[in-house]
Each structure stands twice: as structure tokens, then as C-alpha cells.
Amino acid sequence: MNKPIQKRxxxxxxxxxxxxxxxxxxDSFEALRVEDVVKTAGVAKGTFFSHFKDKDxxxxxxxxxRMAELITEMAEAPAPQDVDQMIKVLRPLVTFITSERYVFDxxxxxxxxxxxxELGPIxxxxxxxxxxxxxxxxxxxxxxxxDPVLAGEGVSAFVIQxxxxxxxxxxxxxxxxxxxxxxxxxxLLPGS
Amino acid sequence: MNKPIQKRxxxxxxxxxxxxxxxxxxDSFEALRVEDVVKTAGVAKGTFFSHFKDKDxxxxxxxxxRMAELITEMAEAPAPQDVDQMIKVLRPLVTFITSERYVFDxxxxxxxxxxxxELGPIxxxxxxxxxxxxxxxxxxxxxxxxDPVLAGEGVSAFVIQxxxxxxxxxxxxxxxxxxxxxxxxxxLLPGS
DNA sequence: TTTAAAAATTGACCTCGGTCATTTTCATAA
DNA sequence: TTATGAAAATGACCGAGGTCAATTTTTAAA
Numbered sequence: 172m173n174k175p176i177q178k179r180x181x182x183x184x185x186x187x188x189x190x191x192x193x194x195x196x197x198d199s200f201e202a203l204r205v206e207d208v209v210k211t212a213g214v215a216k217g218t219f220f221s222h223f224k225d226k227d228x229x230x231x232x233x234x235x236x237r238m239a240e241l242i243t244e245m246a247e248a249p250a251p252q253d254v255d256q257m258i259k260v261l262r263p264l265v266t267f268i269t270s271e272r273y274v275f276d277x278x279x280x281x282x283x284x285x286x287x288x289e290l291g292p293i294x295x296x297x298x299x300x301x302x303x304x305x306x307x308x309x310x311x312x313x314x315x316x317x318d319p320v321l322a323g324e325g326v327s328a329f330v331i332q333x334x335x336x337x338x339x340x341x342x343x344x345x346x347x348x349x350x351x352x353x354x355x356x357x358x359l360l361p362g363s
Numbered sequence: 364m365n366k367p368i369q370k371r372x373x374x375x376x377x378x379x380x381x382x383x384x385x386x387x388x389x390d391s392f393e394a395l396r397v398e399d400v401v402k403t404a405g406v407a408k409g410t411f412f413s414h415f416k417d418k419d420x421x422x423x424x425x426x427x428x429r430m431a432e433l434i435t436e437m438a439e440a441p442a443p444q445d446v447d448q449m450i451k452v453l454r455p456l457v458t459f460i461t462s463e464r465y466v467f468d469x470x471x472x473x474x475x476x477x478x479x480x481e482l483g484p485i486x487x488x489x490x491x492x493x494x495x496x497x498x499x500x501x502x503x504x505x506x507x508x509x510d511p512v513l514a515g516e517g518v519s520a521f522v523i524q525x526x527x528x529x530x531x532x533x534x535x536x537x538x539x540x541x542x543x544x545x546x547x548x549x550x551l552l553p554g555s
Numbered sequence: 556t557t558t559a560a561a562a563a564t565t566g567a568c569c570t571c572g573g574t575c576a577t578t579t580t581c582a583t584a585a
Numbered sequence: 586t587t588a589t590g591a592a593a594a595t596g597a598c599c600g601a602g603g604t605c606a607a608t609t610t611t612t613a614a615a
Contacts, residue, residue, distance in 0.1 A: 177581065180593060205572065215595040220573060279471050282527055294531060317549045324524060325546065332520035335474055339486060354517065357509045361553030369611065372563060397602065407565040412603060 184222045186212045191229055200230060201273040228291075230277050235292025238278075241267060242299050250307045254355045257307070258348050261330065264300075265347065268334050275334060282331075301327050313359040322359065329354035376414045378404050383421055392422060393465040420483075422469050427484025430470075433459060434491050442499045446547045449499070450540050453522065456492075457539065460526050467526060474523075493519050505551040514551065521546035 190212040195203055205226050209219050223229045241264045251257035268275055281293035290298070304323035309315070314322070333351040356363065382404040387395055397418050401411050415421045433456045443449035460467055473485035482490070496515035501507070506514070525543040548555065 175592085177592065179581080183593080204570095206570095216572090217574075217596065218594050221593070226572065276472060279527070280468060290531075314553065316554055318545075321545055321549060324528075325521070325549070328520045328524035328546075329517070331523070332516060335471070336516075339482075353510075353513055354520075357513060357517070358550065361506065362508055367562085369562065371611085375563080396600090398600090408602090409566070409604075410564055413563070418602065 180222075183212075183214060183218060187214070187219060187222055187229070188232065192233060195233065199273070200234075200271050200277075203230075227277060227280070230273075231281050231291050231293050234274060234277055235281075235296050237267060238264070238293065238296035239299070242296060242303060246303050250311055252311055254352055254359060257326075257355060257359075258351055261351075262348075265330065265334065265351075268330075269337060269347070272338060275338065279331070297327065308359065314361060325358050326355065329358060372414075375404075375406060375410060379406070379411060379414055379421070380424065384425060387425065391465070392426075392463050392469075395422075419469060419472070422465075423473050423483050423485050426466060426469055427473075427488050429459060430456070430485065430488040431491070434488060434495060438495055442503055444503055446544055446551060449518075449547060449551075450543055453543075454540075457522065457526065457543075460522075461529060461539070464530060467530065471523070489519065500551065506553060517550050518547065521550060 187208060191203060191208050194207055194211065203226075205216065205219055208229075209216050219229075223232070244263060245260055248260050251260050268278060278293055281291050282297050301320065301323040304326040305319035307313075308322045308326075309319035329351065333347055333354060336350065337347045379400060383395060383400050386399055386403065395418075397408065397411055400421075401408050411421075415424070436455060437452055440452050443452050460470060470485055473483050474489050493512065493515040496518045497511040499505075500514045500518075501511035521543065525539055525546060528542065529539040
């Protein structure tokens, strides 16, 4: 039996990821070109696509990893005890999502909506996110008349809605948190 | 002063739209190629892009028009008096959104999230949709402790959330309406 | 009717994501 | 050490969206 995956393949994959991250750091997700990645990494184009299904898969990997970091940070912070605290805790995540339209687009495309059997790295993080929100809600001073997971899904949906409307020309970025505050108050503390 | 827009330009635009619609009818949004559109319509490729900023703009036009029809239908039906009725009234719209992943993607991309100054045809329909929902809620047996427009935005957000999760491999299509029912009940009738 | 400027159209060309037959490298068995 | 088959890498090539300088058509003023 031959060893299924060779070390060099792992190294190549890592090199591609690291190169892509560096290029994104210097410019943006939007501006990333596969050709630049392979040229900088010193591999052929075909190699890229034997490691990543397509460009979006690479993006999802990187964006998913960043989401994981942000979710871990949120999980380590004390659970928010009211909506304002929640918005504060969510801020780094929201900042990342709104940092680039491209990031938002990829996230949506893969947020459970990716037509793939195996959960991708982003869908996975959405699940983790929802579980985290559910924990906050079930143990905090919020409504308890609904399933906490359902409540968590709602928080996720409202974050997306708030961000989507922020990207709209009609609604400025400055009122994202105000908008989110309205949503979350109505969702988590009805009647208050 | 020269006439700003000539008749032939309007005719060309209409021909492109009609051709695209026909091709989509025969196949799908996903499968539409700009080259097929221009070849069938008998114009040059450049002409296409002098009428539509990009392929997505054409798609947005067509999808927006369909949304407008569906929203009009919904507006003409009696206002739903409970969540189950609401889901029933929403069904044609939801069916359209879920008909193709591509449709959902374009809708999201343009649902207020399009980075364009002027509201595009889809963002416009989202506005109309929210206004319609707001009307239902403000006059129906639903919660009245929040701004009806806010409530309408929530309905819109939950429809998107439900559809997104449906496209996920983990959640089948059959439970879309059940899921939506949970969301809308929790959102519109908290504590019930 | 002539003519000049603006509008509309054209199609060769470009970019860039993605494919695939071929070649190279690696791991193991003999 | 060599042979052999699988894994990995290669790069020429393709498809399809999008651009733009050049050309044709329209409009309306002279």
C-alpha cells in the first residue's frame, strides 16, 4: 500500500495557503488572483486546483479560519448579559464581515447554503456560532419560551440582515449597531 | 440637443432581455451564457455590455421582475391572519427563491447588499416586500410592540435564513416550511 | 441636403478561473 | 538497488465574462 498523502503535498498546500494569506494581507480578498498565488508560491496552476476545488474553496478556508479565531475569542469572553453587551462582543466578527463585500458574499454563499455534502469550513463556523449564541441565550436574561438553538439561529440571521442592509447605499455603516440593537432587542427580549 | 436615447437602443435592450428570458425558460439561470444571448439576439458582444453593466445586472433585472410579479400577487391576496397562512402566501416566492441556487445567490448579492448607489431592481423588490410584510403585521393579529417595518425586516431575514439552511446538505427541503414556521411564530407571536 | 456631433454597435482582444493529458517524483516490494 | 504503480506536479489550453478603439447609424442644426 502506498502512503495516501505525501509530505510534499501537505507542504505545497500550506505554502499555497500562506502565500494567499500574505497576498490578501497586502491587498484584499477581492484582489486575490490565483495566478499571483501560484507564481508567488512557485508552483504550477494545475497544482493549485489539485489542492483546492476552486478559488472560492481557498477563500472559504481562509475566511473560515478567521471566523474560528473570532468565535473562539467570543467564547472566551464572559457571556453577554444584555443586548448592548452582546453587540460589543459581536463587534470583531461584525467588523470582519463588513470589512469587504467579498468576504460577506463568500460567507453567505457558504453559510449552509453551499451545495456541498460535507460541511465546508464556513458552514462549520456558522454552526459553532449558533451553538455559542444558543449557550448565551439559554443561560442569560433573555426569553426562554423558545428553543435556544432557534434563538441562536435568529441572532445569526439578524447579524446577516444588519450587515446586508449596511452594504446598501441607502443605509450607512454607522447605524449597523443601532439596527442590530433593534433586531436583537425585539428578538431576544420581546415585550420589553 | 440630440435625443438622449434612440428607439433602436430600447429595441435592442428589449431583444436582449426577451432572448435571455427565453433561454432561461428553456434551460436555467445557471446555464445562461452571454455569448448565447448575443448570438441568438443577433447583436455583438459589446452591445450587450453597453446595455447591462455585467451579466449579473441582466440577471438582477429578470429576477427582480419576477419578484415584482410575485410580490404583487401576494399583495393582492388577503392579508394572512396567522403564521400558517403567511407561509402559504409566501410559498410562491419561496419556491422561486429555492428554485435555483443561482437565483438565491444573485438575490442575496443584490438584496440591499449590492454596492451600488442606485437601488437595483432586486433591492427595490426587497423594500417592497418589507413594506408589504409591515402592512400585514401592523393590521393583523401579531405583536405590536415593535415598529412594523422592523418586524417586516425580520420576516425577510427569516425567509432568507430558512432558505439558506435548506440549501445546506444537512437540512432537507421538506422542512423549510416547518423551520420558517418556528421562526415566524417566535418572531411575530412571542410568548404564544 | 449637407454635415457634424452624439449615440449605438461592432468584434478583436484581454483576463482569469479552471481542465487535463503528460511528466516527474515518491514509496514500497522484490 | 531496481522496478513499478500511485501520488503529485506541470503547463498548454479552453471557456466565458468583460473592454475598448474603431466604425456605423441617427439626429438635428445649418
